[in-house]
Amino acid sequence: MQPISSAVPSPTVRKVALVSLRGDREFRKVRSHGQVIRTRFFQLRVTDYRPRYGEVWRPRAIIGIVVPKKTLKRAVDRNRARRRVHEALRTLPGLPPCRAILSPAALVLDAPFAELQAALGKALGSFDPKAKAGNRSGPGQAGAGKTGGTRAGTRPVKGAQ
Template sequence: MDSLRGDREFRKVRSHGVAVRDPLFTLRLTEYRPRYGEQWRPRAIIGIVVSKKTLKRAVDRNRARRRVREALRTLPGGLPPCRAILLPNPAVLSVDFLALQSALIRALERAPGRVKKGSGGNSGGRAPVPVAVTAAAPTPETP
């Protein structure tokens, strides 16, 4: 699992991502695309954002971040290849660790088909563009 880097990556996920809400967090997901000039290596790239408005004390913000990061790291079955922003709520600090992991699994399952593990799926939840198939006329063989 890698972290989102830079304002540009966060803006792309915010503008193109699909939000999945849970009582413990909000997860915004988009499909995986490599960074500019990077090889195709499908993996989860996640940014964990805890604002001062959500949790006032830095100790609590850091604890929430560490707890969520560990829950993501130890998910059974791993993470699907995607880019995501996870915004934890204050309840993340008081909930049982296994309950946090199960909530993350449920959120990933509720995400559109393009983000689920093992799915090549369509992008953006949009309908796939139909491809016109034209039958080519048989070409005469030359001796």
């Protein structure tokens, strides 16, 4: 009979404390300034780590996992997807210091765990904190003032030429 060993994690897998992104304000900041990385398993919106006002500088990964009802209808599936992604992030060695929002796709439920973990590692590794997010102006905002023409179905304003 083999002696029962204590539950000690293997030395190759380093456990990383994973902090959750909390509060509407933090989510809005990441959504507005984040760099988008898309894979077939998830969409990741990442910004660099900056401490909040008055907070001590402790670089760490602060990640919010959001699974909308539109992606997965059943709460059981949403929770399972969230748990799988959280565990893949937790066991991933060497998370970069960042703030991120991760939205898993339905494929996360059926994907092999190693493949999901590899995709997360590759996506977080490709994040460049120096790169700026793209131009966020919506349709009709960029150049619509002085140089924009008339749109279909609208009349020109009197005296404007």
